[in-house]
Amino acid sequence: MTYDVIIIGAGVTGAAVARELSRYNVEVCVLDKEEDVCCGTSKANSAIIHAGYDAEPGSNMAKMNVRGNYMMDQLCKDLDVPFKRNGSLVVCINKEMLPGLKELYDKGVKNGVPGMKLLSREEALAMEPNLSDNVQGALYAETAGIICPFKLNIAMAENANVNGVDFRFNTRVEKIKKGTDGLWHLRTNNGEYKTRYVVNAAGVYADVFHNMVSEEKIHIIERRGEYYLLDRTVGDHVSHTIFPQPNKFGKGVLVAPTVHGNLLVGPTAIDQDDKDATNTTQFGMDQITAKASENVKNLPLRSVITSFSGLRAHEDHQEFILGEVKDAPGFIDCAGIESPGLSSSPAIGEYIGNMLRDMMNLTAKENWISTRKDVLDPKKLSLEERNELIKKNPAYGQIICRCESVTEGEILDAIHRPLGARSLDGVKRRTRAGMGRCQAGFCSPRVMDILARELGLPLTEITKSGGKSNIVLEHSKEVAE
Amino acid sequence: MNNVDIVIVGGGPAGLAAAVAAKKAGCDSILILERDGELGGILNQCIHNGFGLHTFKEELTGPEYADRFIRQALDLNIEYKLNTMVMDISPEKVITAMNRTDGMFQIQAGAVILAMGCRERPRGALNIPGYRPAGIFSAGTAQRLVNIEGYMPGREVVILGSGDIGLIMARRMTLEGAKVKVVAELMPYSGGLKRNIVQCLDDYGIPLKLSHTVIDIEGKEHISAVTIAEVGPDRRPIPGTEERYTCDTLLLSCGLIPENELSQSAGIEMSRITSGPVVNESLETNVPGIFACGNVLHVHDLVDYVSEEAGRAGENAVKYVKGQLDENASGKLIKLAATDGARYTVPSTIDPGRMDENLTVRFRVGDVYKDSYVSVYYGDERVQHRKRQILAPGEMEQIIVKKEDLLARPEMETITIKIEKE
Numbered sequence: 001m002t003y004d005v006i007i008i009g010a011g012v013t014g015a016a017v018a019r020e021l022s023r024y025n026v027e028v029c030v031l032d033k034e035e036d037v038c039c040g041t042s043k044a045n046s047a048i049i050h051a052g053y054d055a056e057p058g059s060n061m062a063k064m065n066v067r068g069n070y071m072m073d074q075l076c077k078d079l080d081v082p083f084k085r086n087g088s089l090v091v092c093i094n095k096e097m098l099p100g101l102k103e104l105y106d107k108g109v110k111n112g113v114p115g116m117k118l119l120s121r122e123e124a125l126a127m128e129p130n131l132s133d134n135v136q137g138a139l140y141a142e143t144a145g146i147i148c149p150f151k152l153n154i155a156m157a158e159n160a161n162v163n164g165v166d167f168r169f170n171t172r173v174e175k176i177k178k179g180t181d182g183l184w185h186l187r188t189n190n191g192e193y194k195t196r197y198v199v200n201a202a203g204v205y206a207d208v209f210h211n212m213v214s215e216e217k218i219h220i221i222e223r224r225g226e227y228y229l230l231d232r233t234v235g236d237h238v239s240h241t242i243f244p245q246p247n248k249f250g251k252g253v254l255v256a257p258t259v260h261g262n263l264l265v266g267p268t269a270i271d272q273d274d275k276d277a278t279n280t281t282q283f284g285m286d287q288i289t290a291k292a293s294e295n296v297k298n299l300p301l302r303s304v305i306t307s308f309s310g311l312r313a314h315e316d317h318q319e320f321i322l323g324e325v326k327d328a329p330g331f332i333d334c335a336g337i338e339s340p341g342l343s344s345s346p347a348i349g350e351y352i353g354n355m356l357r358d359m360m361n362l363t364a365k366e367n368w369i370s371t372r373k374d375v376l377d378p379k380k381l382s383l384e385e386r387n388e389l390i391k392k393n394p395a396y397g398q399i400i401c402r403c404e405s406v407t408e409g410e411i412l413d414a415i416h417r418p419l420g421a422r423s424l425d426g427v428k429r430r431t432r433a434g435m436g437r438c439q440a441g442f443c444s445p446r447v448m449d450i451l452a453r454e455l456g457l458p459l460t461e462i463t464k465s466g467g468k469s470n471i472v473l474e475h476s477k478e479v480a481e
Numbered sequence: 482m483n484n485v486d487i488v489i490v491g492g493g494p495a496g497l498a499a500a501v502a503a504k505k506a507g508c509d510s511i512l513i514l515e516r517d518g519e520l521g522g523i524l525n526q527c528i529h530n531g532f533g534l535h536t537f538k539e540e541l542t543g544p545e546y547a548d549r550f551i552r553q554a555l556d557l558n559i560e561y562k563l564n565t566m567v568m569d570i571s572p573e574k575v576i577t578a579m580n581r582t583d584g585m586f587q588i589q590a591g592a593v594i595l596a597m598g599c600r601e602r603p604r605g606a607l608n609i610p611g612y613r614p615a616g617i618f619s620a621g622t623a624q625r626l627v628n629i630e631g632y633m634p635g636r637e638v639v640i641l642g643s644g645d646i647g648l649i650m651a652r653r654m655t656l657e658g659a660k661v662k663v664v665a666e667l668m669p670y671s672g673g674l675k676r677n678i679v680q681c682l683d684d685y686g687i688p689l690k691l692s693h694t695v696i697d698i699e700g701k702e703h704i705s706a707v708t709i710a711e712v713g714p715d716r717r718p719i720p721g722t723e724e725r726y727t728c729d730t731l732l733l734s735c736g737l738i739p740e741n742e743l744s745q746s747a748g749i750e751m752s753r754i755t756s757g758p759v760v761n762e763s764l765e766t767n768v769p770g771i772f773a774c775g776n777v778l779h780v781h782d783l784v785d786y787v788s789e790e791a792g793r794a795g796e797n798a799v800k801y802v803k804g805q806l807d808e809n810a811s812g813k814l815i816k817l818a819a820t821d822g823a824r825y826t827v828p829s830t831i832d833p834g835r836m837d838e839n840l841t842v843r844f845r846v847g848d849v850y851k852d853s854y855v856s857v858y859y860g861d862e863r864v865q866h867r868k869r870q871i872l873a874p875g876e877m878e879q880i881i882v883k884k885e886d887l888l889a890r891p892e893m894e895t896i897t898i899k900i901e902k903e
Contacts, residue, residue, distance in 0.1 A: 229605070233745075276701050279612045282718070306605025308613065387584035394581035399566035402516065403742075439603035441619040445626055459632055469615035469702040472632035473729070476657050 003029045003166075005356060006186060006195040008173050008209055010034070011042035012149065013334045014201035015156040016345040020353025022163035024362035029195075030157070030165060031188065033172035035466025036426045037419060038153035040203045042342070043429065044278065044310025045225070046267060047149045047258055048241055050340040051088060051141035053108030053116065054251060060320040062111040064344035064351070069143055071346040079155035080374035081148060082259040088144030088241040089124060091295045093134040100245050101139045108141070115142035128238055132295050144241055148259050149342055150429035151374065154419070156349070159372040161418045163365070170466065176212045176331075184330060197356060198331045204275045204313045206335035213328040218321060218335060222275055223249075223312040225267025226284035231303040231437050235261040237296070244295050250312075250339060253291035255299065260432065265292045265299065272311065280309045305437050312338035320344070322351060332356070375413045375430055379405060400450070401443040403436025411447060415454045422455065424448065425465040444471070486510035486802045487795075488576050488590035490567050490743065493522020495775025496596035497550035498788040502795030503594075504557045508802060512588070513554070513561035514578050520554070520561060521547030522598060523621070524784065526628045529649055531676075535785035546784060570747040572768055592770045592798040595744055595758065596791060599737040599776040601646070607735055609641075611698025611707075620646040620734040624653065633657060635730030639707050640664040641695045643671040643678070645782065647734020652681035654730075661685070662726050665693040665709050667716060670849045672736065672875045674782055694718065695731070704731055737780045747771060754825040755779040761814075762831040762840055763797040763806060764790065770801050779827050779843070782877050786843070809834040815887060815896055822846050822853075822872075822900030831896070833887040840882045842898070846872045850900050855880065858897040859890055872900060
């Protein structure tokens with residue numbers, strides 16, 4: 001199979017690049033080793049759209065973050081992605097560290113971040129009564145927001161797909177070399193792919209692919225972040241995203257509401273040497289509790305419904321590596337995409353898309369579709385509209401996930417749309433079925449039944465998240481049909 | 482909007498018993514709303530025996546026990562809707578519900594009986610470190626997969642938590658050919674019934690490790706092993722006690738949580754200890770005309786007690802609808818207090834005028850007590866003092882309060898249940 005561009009990785013960066021390229025008359029394919037989009041760093045992060053005051057002025061991180069933040073309103077409107085500008089507070093709890101807030105503010109000004117304000121202790125407490133009693137002051141950034149990270153990733157990928165970009169899942173790139181035909185040859189577990197250009201958006205694996213083609217080696221360390229997710233009943237404990245003052249390991253343990261009304265607490269920052277080390281640890285969980293309580297009081301950790309961890313793709317110089325690799329023409333890096341990677345993704349997509357457009361002299365498609373509708377959420381309809389919908393399609397009258405009130409209609413939509421769900425986690429990320437307080441205890445057998453029926457598969461082949469994550473092993477007894 | 486005298490939310494054992502009792506007490510306008518595809522609730526997947534010893538004086542399986550009540554409900558022509566989810570209950574007793582055929586609809590109820598049951602505490606709420614692969618199930622989810630869907634989750638099983646469903650599933654998985662390697666329990670005592678430990682673990686040689694918990698889960702796609710360690714009195718793992726068990730299935734039986742999101746939307750006051758509504762002697766919540774029974778009120782060990790309790794809720798709902806519940810009200814509320822080892826009582830208050838001649842008060846203890854006394858104080862006066870060889874959190878306890886005793890003590894404000902050494 002030969003393409004003009006192959007993107008390695010269907011995370012939020014790969015999907016953003018794919019969507020930008022889908023504007024043009026060009027053959028593009030996205031390869032991912034997992035069974036779905038959004039299976040790596042993109043699915044396990046703080047779900048924050050940062051304002052952009054953290055990164056060093058002039059860096060790619062600063063430029064992409066501020067631009068990405070600016071683009072987010074229109075993008076989320078076009079692609080029907082839940083996004084809310086709830087504003088953030090960087091909280092200072094030690095008088096001696098107050099100058100640090102001013103330094104952040106100044107950095108933000110240099111980076112072009114609008115709407116920042118230094119707050120006194122009283123002003124901060126007035127905005128957020130559950131801040132620690134030790135609060136001395138805060139930096140407020142009104143453009144900071146919260147987003148559904150799954151939906152942003154899925155929406156950009158779906159939109160790219162509708163506009164002609166191919167996606168190949170369960171396809172792991174094993175070797176990359178330049179052929180005598182001048183094309184890049186990508187050997188995978190599913191055959192060989194050839195392409196003029198490669199975009200390396202492989203997250204924590206980006207160094208592996210970069211180092212296959214370049215003598216100028218890069219190194220990515222997996223910096224693990226562990227989180228607690230709390231029940232919706234305590235989702236209003238804070239209304240802004242609450243950060244501590246940053247340190248060399250990043251932005252620290254935050255407390256934030258999510259767009260779905262939960263409360264998110266984390267992450268830790270512990271360097272790993274394993275690209276799949278997404279396990280949680282007692283040490284990490286204890287650390288979250290201790291650190292988060294420094295800035296926010298009375299944290300209702302009794303209401304934890306799950307904990308998880310994600311891996312940041314931390315490059316040694318803490319900078320986004322974006323662009324063509326010097327000694328590998330046609331191989332384009334999007335490497336070291338750690339925080340603020342989610343916030344930056346639309347800008348990175350635009351930047352790389354424009355770069356490839358110019359390199360290949362691409363022409364715009366006449367019939368490019370710029371918008372996409374999310375899985376229909378009946379909860380947003382009036383009673384009359386909802387009943388009209390149920391009359392037309394009774395599946396919208398059948399609740400499958402009771403914690404999040406997800407109907408069978410929504411699950412069918414998630415399975416049958418472009419790049420549809422094929423696993424429990426795929427359904428979960430698209431509909432929230434299984435994401436509530438019972439954590440799929442009730443709905444998982446029912447979602448499994450629906451997946452098996454709709455995909456024409458035996459129940460034994462239904463997985464939690466692809467690969468060998470099958471949920472049931474075999475028939476317990478031979479049952480007469 | 483339709484008007485119904487008594488709407489019962491949930492068609493499991495509690496809802497069915499409440500409906501049958503209400504009908505027998507003379508109410509003809511009853512509607513059961515059930516979210517699943519059949520009546521009977523969780524009993525449908527409890528295919529083991531041991532149900533009904535108190536109610537029917539014989540040993541039934543779960544589905545047989547449910548069937549006794551379903552038949553009564555059908556014979557009495559009690560109306561029900563299946564596959565129907567109640568979305569909201571308002572303090573004014575307007576029920577909003579939804580299903581495939583009726584769409585979203587509202588009912589004005591004269592009285593409401595909450596009978597939604599409970600759910601299992603999931604892995605996430607237990608803060609077990611490790612990966613999050615396939616192969617981890619709450620015991621009840623696995624029970625449904627094995628007993629109703631007919632599929633085995635795996636062949637090498639570790640169970641965390643010794644709640645009754647976990648114990649029952651240890652036996653079930655063994656009978657289905659799996660190897661259950663160990664049951665680990667965080668607490669120094671089991672959360673399940675003694676008879677289940679004997680019949681489901683001891684009889685099959687399955688070890689129960691008290692004061693042990695899972696401290697790591699291995700396997701990136703599918704679970705491959707867990708590490709279990711002993712915990713100290715602070716319930717933190719003791720270094721050096723770790724033991725690794727290879728397995729393809731981890732079942733969790735670590736507590737049941739009454740399912741009260743709807744109750745909260747109706748403005749019902751909740752108990753922090755039971756996670757169920759606070760009720761009076763009539764099983765009525767703080768919202769007049771809304772009653773609660775079964776596992777949504779407090780988690781029971783035996784379905785027989787659920788049926789008995791739900792029957793009373795049904796009868797009281799009829800009295801409420803007929804305006805008779807307050808006929809003999811004294812207006813006086815005696816508080817029930819649980820102290821010195823007793824954790825809670827159901828009910829929380831008694832109006833002596835509204836109570837029956839005898840009232841069963843149920844409670845649990847917070848720890849294991851040997852050779853102790855269950856004492857009941859009317860004010861400062863000790864009126865009951867019953868020696869017990871053993872009291873355990875896994876076994877629900879009860880005392881009987883007599884109406885005549887309360888009427889004879891008009892000054893009394895509090896009844897206290899205590900566990901005493903002598």
